[in-house]
Amino acid sequence: MRFAITMLSTVAIASTIGTVIKQSEPYNNYLVQLGQFWFPVFELLDLYNIYQAFWFLVILLFLIISTSLCVSRNAPKILRDINKFQSSLTPSSMKKFKNYYEFKSQKNLETISKIFMKQGFQIKKSDNPSLIIAKKGTFQKLGYIFTHLAIVVISVGGLLDGNLLFKFQQSLGVKEVETRNLKFSEVPSKSQLNESNFSYRATLMLNEHEKNDMALIRVKDGYLVQHLPFEIKLDKFYIEHYSTGQPKSFLSDIRIQHNGQEFLKTISVNKPVSIDGVTIYQSDFQDGGSRLSLTLMPLFNEFEPIMLSSQVYKQNEFNSDNENYLFEFDDFREFNIFQVQKNDELITKNIGPSVVYKLRNSSGQALEYQTYQNPIPENDKFYFMSGMRENLQSEFRFLRIPADNNLEISSYQKFVKNLKSDVLIKKNINQLINKSSFYNGEEAKKSFQQNTYDIFQTFLQSGYSGIASVIEKSIPLENQESVAESYIKIIYFLAETINQDLIKNKLIDVAFIQDALNAYSDSFFYGPSPFLILNEYEKIYASGLQLTKDPGKVWVYIGALFLVIGIFCMIYVQEVRVWIIEKTKNNYAIAFASNREHIDFDHFCENTIKQLNIKDKT
Amino acid sequence: MILSFLYIASLVILAAYSLINFSEFMDQYETGILILSIPSFIWFGFFWPSFKKLFLTVFILSLGAIFLFQGDLATQQNNFLLKYFLSSQSLIMWMTFFFPLSLLTYIYFSIKDSMFLGKLGTNFSWIAITAGFSGLMVRWYESYLISLDVGHIPISNLYEVFVLFCLITGCMYLYYEEKLETKKLGSFVLIIINAAVAFILWYTFTKSANAIQPLVPALQSYWMKIHVPSNFIGYGAFSISAMIALAYLLRSSFGLNKILPTPYVMEDLMYKSIAIGFIFFTIATILGAIWAAEAWGGYWSWDPKETWALIVWLNYAAWLHLRLVKGLRGNILAWWSLMGLLITTFAFIGVNLFLSGLHSYGEL
Numbered sequence: 008m009r010f011a012i013t014m015l016s017t018v019a020i021a022s023t024i025g026t027v028i029k030q031s032e033p034y035n036n037y038l039v040q041l042g043q044f045w046f047p048v049f050e051l052l053d054l055y056n057i058y059q060a061f062w063f064l065v066i067l068l069f070l071i072i073s074t075s076l077c078v079s080r081n082a083p084k085i086l087r088d089i090n091k092f093q094s095s096l097t098p099s100s101m102k103k104f105k106n107y108y109e110f111k112s113q114k115n116l117e118t119i120s121k122i123f124m125k126q127g128f129q130i131k132k133s134d135n136p137s138l139i140i141a142k143k144g145t146f147q148k149l150g151y152i153f154t155h156l157a158i159v160v161i162s163v164g165g166l167l168d169g170n171l172l173f174k175f176q177q178s179l180g181v182k183e184v185e186t187r188n189l190k191f192s193e194v195p196s197k198s199q200l201n202e203s204n205f206s207y208r209a210t211l212m213l214n215e216h217e218k219n220d221m222a223l224i225r226v227k228d229g230y231l232v233q234h235l236p237f238e239i240k241l242d243k244f245y246i247e248h249y250s251t252g253q254p255k256s257f258l259s260d261i262r263i264q265h266n267g268q269e270f271l272k273t274i275s276v277n278k279p280v281s282i283d284g285v286t287i288y289q290s291d292f293q294d295g296g297s298r299l300s301l302t303l304m305p306l307f308n309e310f311e312p313i314m315l316s317s318q319v320y321k322q323n324e325f326n327s328d329n330e331n332y333l334f335e336f337d338d339f340r341e342f343n344i345f346q347v348q349k350n351d352e353l354i355t356k357n358i359g360p361s362v363v364y365k366l367r368n369s370s371g372q373a374l375e376y377q378t379y380q381n382p383i384p385e386n387d388k389f390y391f392m393s394g395m396r397e398n399l400q401s402e403f404r405f406l407r408i409p410a411d412n413n414l415e416i417s418s419y420q421k422f423v424k425n426l427k428s429d430v431l432i433k434k435n436i437n438q439l440i441n442k443s444s445f446y447n448g449e450e451a452k453k454s455f456q457q458n459t460y461d462i463f464q465t466f467l468q469s470g471y472s473g474i475a476s477v478i479e480k481s482i483p484l485e486n487q488e489s490v491a492e493s494y495i496k497i498i499y500f501l502a503e504t505i506n507q508d509l510i511k512n513k514l515i516d517v518a519f520i521q522d523a524l525n526a527y528s529d530s531f532f533y534g535p536s537p538f539l540i541l542n543e544y545e546k547i548y549a550s551g552l553q554l555t556k557d558p559g560k561v562w563v564y565i566g567a568l569f570l571v572i573g574i575f576c577m578i579y580v581q582e583v584r585v586w587i588i589e590k591t592k593n594n595y596a597i598a599f600a601s602n603r604e605h606i607d608f609d610h611f612c613e614n615t616i617k618q619l620n621i622k623d624k625t
Numbered sequence: 626m627i628l629s630f631l632y633i634a635s636l637v638i639l640a641a642y643s644l645i646n647f648s649e650f651m652d653q654y655e656t657g658i659l660i661l662s663i664p665s666f667i668w669f670g671f672f673w674p675s676f677k678k679l680f681l682t683v684f685i686l687s688l689g690a691i692f693l694f695q696g697d698l699a700t701q702q703n704n705f706l707l708k709y710f711l712s713s714q715s716l717i718m719w720m721t722f723f724f725p726l727s728l729l730t731y732i733y734f735s736i737k738d739s740m741f742l743g744k745l746g747t748n749f750s751w752i753a754i755t756a757g758f759s760g761l762m763v764r765w766y767e768s769y770l771i772s773l774d775v776g777h778i779p780i781s782n783l784y785e786v787f788v789l790f791c792l793i794t795g796c797m798y799l800y801y802e803e804k805l806e807t808k809k810l811g812s813f814v815l816i817i818i819n820a821a822v823a824f825i826l827w828y829t830f831t832k833s834a835n836a837i838q839p840l841v842p843a844l845q846s847y848w849m850k851i852h853v854p855s856n857f858i859g860y861g862a863f864s865i866s867a868m869i870a871l872a873y874l875l876r877s878s879f880g881l882n883k884i885l886p887t888p889y890v891m892e893d894l895m896y897k898s899i900a901i902g903f904i905f906f907t908i909a910t911i912l913g914a915i916w917a918a919e920a921w922g923g924y925w926s927w928d929p930k931e932t933w934a935l936i937v938w939l940n941y942a943a944w945l946h947l948r949l950v951k952g953l954r955g956n957i958l959a960w961w962s963l964m965g966l967l968i969t970t971f972a973f974i975g976v977n978l979f980l981s982g983l984h985s986y987g988e989l
Binding site for chain 2: 012015018019022023025026027029030057058165208249250251253254255256257275276277279286288290353553555557560563564567570571574575577578579603605606607
């Protein structure tokens with residue numbers, strides 16, 4: 008008993024630890040979190056896979072054994088007790104009971120025992136003709152057997168579905184975990200499990216139109232290959248959406264070849280399919296190598312836009328500023344659900360596809376980008392968005408390029424082209440000076456012309472931050488703010504006049520200029536990547552399937568049923584023992600006893616006495 | 626008598642109406658459940674007569690709301706009754722108004738010891754519960770007004786289950802109060818309900834959690850309809866026992882003898898609520914395992930929520946074992962049940978806050 012409780016407490020504590028330390032992560036994550044010293048200590052205790060740890064299973068095994076022993080020792084006695092009646096009592100010993108009553112009644116002993124029988128009591132006549140013994144609710148004792156048996160049955164079921172067999176084979180050196188990154192066909196037979204393996208939980212990632220008859224079982228920091236009794240081909244993976252854009256269901260159309268027969272099935276979350284004892288679940292999905300047709304748009308008009316065809320998980324070379332870069336396309340998402348601001352209200356909306364990629368330089372450092380295909384609404388305006396981050400831990404910083412009135416990016420391209428045109432800049436500065444009557448001296452005109460040109464060039468070469476550093480260097484502190492203001496005005500004014508053609512053609516509004524200047528200035532913080540325009544795509548999915556064989560499940564469910572029955576018996580079946588003795592004619596004494604004497608029991612006794620026509624009560 | 630008649634009549638009419646009009650949307654299980662629910666509800670109505678009143682009021686209020694909506698969600702902006710009383714959001718806000726009022730009245734009643742105040746406290750709780758249940762019913766209907774495929778039972782996120790928690794805990798307490806005349810425990814049990822009410826208010830006003838969201842694919846299952854309520858009967862019952870334990874401990878150490886029921890009654894009540902909670906919690910965990918086997922591909926994955934459910938289960942199994950088998954009584958069990966609330970609360974909400982896993986439907 009004490010042993011079992013110690014074991015149970017250990018299980019509880021170990022389980023708690025297992026919820027605090029995230030289980031079954033890649034081992035590198037633990038190494039980063041815990042450091043060189045603690046990582047091996049935790050590993051030794053199997054804290055990364057606590058529920059599969061050897062010592063944890065041993066404790067469970069001990070629990071099963073000790074509970075089984077407990078049941079087998081007590082069950083015969085309990086079963087005997089259920090059939091047996093309590094022994095008879097003498098009137099004096101009855102008086103010691105808490106629920107002891109004396110009463111007068113015209114009813115004879117026969118009638119009284121009938122009243123008790125109606126209430127579900129079993130009656131036994133003793134040797135003493137004036138004494139009846141009654142009992143009820145003996146099934147309460149069955150509760151003990153059921154609950155304890157339940158624990159055994161559930162644990163056995165659980166162990167059946169654990170990987171004890173593999174652990175055993177591993178300890179003999181027959182099998183071992185593979186940790187290298189290999190194709191299924193290259194995995195040595197020591198790390199392969201054949202079809203006859205009686206329980207497993209394996210995963211399989213299939214691209215659309217791909218097939219396989221093997222799956223992967225993750226074990227600690229490695230894996231095993233499980234042969235399946237059939238071959239699965241993924242015809243199609245698709246996502247259904249609610250009208251708000253959120254996903255409604257994830258579905259896979261699969262084709263199963265089993266013993267020369269072909270089955271066409273559709274599985275989805277909450278709707279698995281079972282074949283030959285193996286259940287196939289929809290558990291995951293990712294990109295399966297979508298085809299992308301892109302345009303690389305230079306942010307500073309340094310080259311003509313380049314067309315690029317690629318695929319997710321593919322790499323493409325890219326040269327810029329005499330540096331070699333590598334595009335690595337990691338993911339393509341067809342749907343992105345965003346909370347979008349609309350009329351001061353947040354609404355959920357699908358804003359369309361995005362592509363995630365890394366741009367790696369020749370020394371191996373990479374920046375990560377996420378670019379959205381469609382312009383994203385923000386109040387009344389639309390922006391083409393692309394985020395950049397230096398590492399996976401930081402947040403994306405977004406470059407927001409304003410869309411023109413046709414919701415296209417081409418006006419921004421034109422805008423940058425115009426800004427970069429020296430001819431246009433000079434022409435517009437001259438017009439500016441000729442129009443104003445303020446500068447009358449030739450000298451003043453020239454210096455203003457030069458100044459304006461320099462300011463604008465600074466902006467073109469390094470954005471607002473360049474302007475800020477020029478001001479910090481050359482202007483006394485008290486004038487900095489007013490100078491900055493006039494510089495910004497000059498830049499804005501020039502940019503507007505330079506782009507008059509766009510405004511005249513109604514391609515852009517005046518408000519566009521400010522956003523475009525901001526975008527241009529932010530481009531200096533965007534890294535070496537050009538802006539990616541996604542022209543066309545063909546989405547290809549990969550569906551993550553889980554394949555489960557769990558013969559222990561039925562035992563766990565049977566055990567669970569036992570558990571409910573057992574708890575119900577223990578708590579809600581009231582066990583009652585009654586002795587009634589006719590002391591003299593029509594004078595009775597009655598004693599009630601129970602192993603659960605609480606308020607309900609007291610009420611029961613009182614009500615029973617009322618029924619028996621109580622005359623007086625001690 | 627009239628009440629019983631109305632109760633049974635409305636049950637039968639409701640079921641018949643659903644069978645005739647919505648049979649195309651139901652499979653044979655659902656039809657079976659619907660038919661069996663008539664005798665079950667009738668039984669429950671006689672087991673706890675006050676439930677009949679609750680049912681009928683909720684029935685009328687929900688019907689009224691449905692009638693006023695006229696099949697268009699936008700109606701609630703213009704219709705006075707809907708806007709301030711019968712839309713789900715206002716009904717739930719009325720619940721959050723009457724529960725604190727009930728607590729204050731119960732406290733005042735404990736001090737003044739006037740029967741009138743005691744009755745008032747009970748009635749305020751009844752109003753809160755009626756409003757809350759009607760709110761959930763109307764919310765259920767509103768979810769279908771958003772779109773037929775969005776429609777679902779309102780027990781799918783943290784906001785909705787907190788409302789459910791308040792209602793179930795309130796109902797269980799009122800049942801015991803009626804049966805064992807323990808009005809003076811009201812001021813204790815209502816504390817935990819009002820903690821949940823405070824959370825609902827915070828969650829509504831800072832995170833707009835009251836918006837109805839469509840179900841994620843993993844939650845689209847019939848199991849949700851039984852798994853979640855059974856779990857909350859468990860949580861509710863455990864919370865009640867913890868609050869009674871608090872009262873019990875305060876009584877013995879501060880001599881609040883006049884204010885509180887006898888230790889014998891309180892111990893019994895503590896046991897009763899843990900027992901009923903334990904049964905439902907066991908069933909809920911088993912249902913959860915069956916559901917997990919269908920949705921996640923394994924009946925037990927040692928997911929943090931599952932693991933904490935096991936810890937909660939072991940905790941109360943030990944409590945019951947000590948009381949029933951070892952015959953233990955008194956302060957130790959009271960302390961244990963009070964501490965049990967910490968474990969339960971962590972399993973209920975702490976896991977969602979601090980640990981990540983499969984069961985992350987109610988993230989803050």
